[in-house]
Amino acid sequence: MGRIVGIDLGTTNSVIGVLEAGRPLVISNSEGSRTTPSVIGYSKESELLVGQQARRQLVLNPKNTFSNLKRFVGRTWEELDENSLNVAYTVRANEEECVRVTCPVTEREYAPEELIGSIIRKLIDDAEKHLEESIESAVVTVPAYFNDSQRQATRDAALLAGIRVERILNEPTAAALAYGFDKKSASKVLVFDLGGGTFDISLLSISNGVFDVKATSGDTQLGGNDFDKKIVDWLADEFLKEHNIDLRRDRQSLQRLSEAAEKAKQELSGLSKTPISLPFISTGSNGPLHIETVLDRRKFEYLCKDLIDRLLIPVETALNDSGWTADDINDVVLVGGSTRMPMVHQLIRTIVPIEPSQSVNPDEVVAVGAAVQAGILSGELRDLLLNDVTPLSLGLETVGGLMKVLIPRNTPIPVRQADVFSTSEANQSSVEINVWQGERQLANDNKSLGKFRLSGIPPAPRGVPQVQVAFDIDANGLLQVSATDRTTGRKQSVSINGGSNLNENEVNKLIKEAQEKADFDRRKRASIDQKNNALTLIAQAERRLRDVALEFGPYGAERQQRAVEVALRDVQEFLEINDLAELDLAVSALQEALFGLNRRISAEKRVDNNPIQGIKNTFGSLKDELFSDDYWDDDPWDYNPNEGKRERDYGRKELDRWDNDYYN
Ligand code: AMP
Numbered sequence: 029m030g031r032i033v034g035i036d037l038g039t040t041n042s043v044i045g046v047l048e049a050g051r052p053l054v055i056s057n058s059e060g061s062r063t064t065p066s067v068i069g070y071s072k073e074s075e076l077l078v079g080q081q082a083r084r085q086l087v088l089n090p091k092n093t094f095s096n097l098k099r100f101v102g103r104t105w106e107e108l109d110e111n112s113l114n115v116a117y118t119v120r121a122n123e124e125e126c127v128r129v130t131c132p133v134t135e136r137e138y139a140p141e142e143l144i145g146s147i148i149r150k151l152i153d154d155a156e157k158h159l160e161e162s163i164e165s166a167v168v169t170v171p172a173y174f175n176d177s178q179r180q181a182t183r184d185a186a187l188l189a190g191i192r193v194e195r196i197l198n199e200p201t202a203a204a205l206a207y208g209f210d211k212k213s214a215s216k217v218l219v220f221d222l223g224g225g226t227f228d229i230s231l232l233s234i235s236n237g238v239f240d241v242k243a244t245s246g247d248t249q250l251g252g253n254d255f256d257k258k259i260v261d262w263l264a265d266e267f268l269k270e271h272n273i274d275l276r277r278d279r280q281s282l283q284r285l286s287e288a289a290e291k292a293k294q295e296l297s298g299l300s301k302t303p304i305s306l307p308f309i310s311t312g313s314n315g316p317l318h319i320e321t322v323l324d325r326r327k328f329e330y331l332c333k334d335l336i337d338r339l340l341i342p343v344e345t346a347l348n349d350s351g352w353t354a355d356d357i358n359d360v361v362l363v364g365g366s367t368r369m370p371m372v373h374q375l376i377r378t379i380v381p382i383e384p385s386q387s388v389n390p391d392e393v394v395a396v397g398a399a400v401q402a403g404i405l406s407g408e409l410r411d412l413l414l415n416d417v418t419p420l421s422l423g424l425e426t427v428g429g430l431m432k433v434l435i436p437r438n439t440p441i442p443v444r445q446a447d448v449f450s451t452s453e454a455n456q457s458s459v460e461i462n463v464w465q466g467e468r469q470l471a472n473d474n475k476s477l478g479k480f481r482l483s484g485i486p487p488a489p490r491g492v493p494q495v496q497v498a499f500d501i502d503a504n505g506l507l508q509v510s511a512t513d514r515t516t517g518r519k520q521s522v523s524i525n526g527g528s529n530l531n532e533n534e535v536n537k538l539i540k541e542a543q544e545k546a547d548f549d550r551r552k553r554a555s556i557d558q559k560n561n562a563l564t565l566i567a568q569a570e571r572r573l574r575d576v577a578l579e580f581g582p583y584g585a586e587r588q589q590r591a592v593e594v595a596l597r598d599v600q601e602f603l604e605i606n607d608l609a610e611l612d613l614a615v616s617a618l619q620e621a622l623f624g625l626n627r628r629i630s631a632e633k634r635v636d637n638n639p640i641q642g643i644k645n646t647f648g649s650l651k652d653e654l655f656s657d658d659y660w661d662d663d664p665w666d667y668n669p670n671e672g673k674r675e676r677d678y679g680r681k682e683l684d685r686w687d688n689d690y691y692n
Pocket of ligand 1: 038294295365367
């Protein structure tokens, strides 16, 4: 089995980890950061940007830059609350009521999974570079409270990135794995996971490498963003009162407000007050308008009191479900950047009166745990065993629209549960199996995961046919449902993906499209890199020419200086007319010309410590020396990057010809 990586796909940031020599470690991205912003964007030229690059254009290009997408994953339009829709880009429902994100610059609509797939692809690309091997599979984490559709959609996102998901792992369980994987003593642990967009709580008992999840609960629509929004609303409401302008209606202003709010929120975790300054945020009848204000922690906490109350509910539910009391808990593990807020910290202390464990970095702990799980799956870590639970009850709709629960929440997974149902009318030839997930009594109040029909039931009085319906939940928390008519043996089974944003055909189509596009994208990226490299080389050459002219005068190393100038012009010209084949050759020629110039200058310096004098006085005699073979034996510039390419190299030939024409 090839190497499996662990991916924490966060609302705000994503992290990738791997097991090396039996220990989990986080892999830095190509920009050198251990966390990658979960932001995707398209530049004005339709170039795909992922991570920090995309984040940088959030304010200037808000319509084409997408953040917080995890809130849309696997959700239908009607499930979204107002907060989720409060983003600076356009989100809409398609004909099937699935969420679609509009990107004006590419003139396309994307399913959230598709865009999130690009984040996974970047994480994998960076990890492949680091590990120098290709990666095909991963453990991907999701909030424990994600329902079946959200899990399916996360798996689709990985599929679109060309990655096989070996396991979907609950984030708090991953955190517990990271926290307890090398601890020997038994303990009861509460994992409190408040990230950018979701909240999860899990209770686990850890003993001798066995991780037993007892209960889990949460809120997939509550996270750090909601705290930011409180500040955004406060700033916008004050501004509205004063100037009668609603800043939330302007994309750019909204994005600037959001960024300032998040910054202020984070600063208030360490300071008791923080200034907020947003110059030129709008324009009134008398000219530009600004925001200059101060937010103190007490005011911020006052604004967020309903959010703090909402955090309490899942904690109480999980404690009730586990049968534990707060006194039973030995350790509290904090996960997610939002647990750094003092008000959250205090809330946790009022629930469990012990100091939370600080042994793991809350930003990385989930990816570290995913890497541990990857190690368990690949057989590298043999002494660990993980027993997780299903977060939400699963059942069928029965007569009168009632929900009949087959698998109650917090049942250990994998699990199979079956029950026998019958017809409600005489001679009924088919039954509809309608699958729901949730805790409400009426099916309609829960989340519909999909429905299918079992037909061909022989005529019989009402209540006589026996239809056995079985639910299978695998270790990923994904559901498979089957129905069998016991009289005929006729069976129908389906994977449920009712609420997923993409159906199977769409996923397959997008994978095919992505494969076809991959080649095009690679070529496009290569050409962008090629142009960027050429621009860097131009800047270097210009600097070098200027420095040499300053130090040695315009004719100090005239032949080599002119060679660089001509090669430089070639590079500029081919860049301008976008002739990439010629550009490659011209870049080689310029590199070689620069190499010649550097070699010449270093020789000058060696011959005479006073370079100006040295060159001016000894140029004639030096010339012969410089081009005699013996001279270069121990020269520091003697490493030639284009060695061996010379004879074939168009650039070199051009230079030679050109050299002869002008200088001999
Ligand atoms: P995560 O999804 O774990 O990366 O968490 C990201 C969330 O944590 C974002 O909403 C951040 O604004 C928030 N966050 C990060 N650092 C801090 C901090 N020092 N104080 C408050 N919130 C923070």
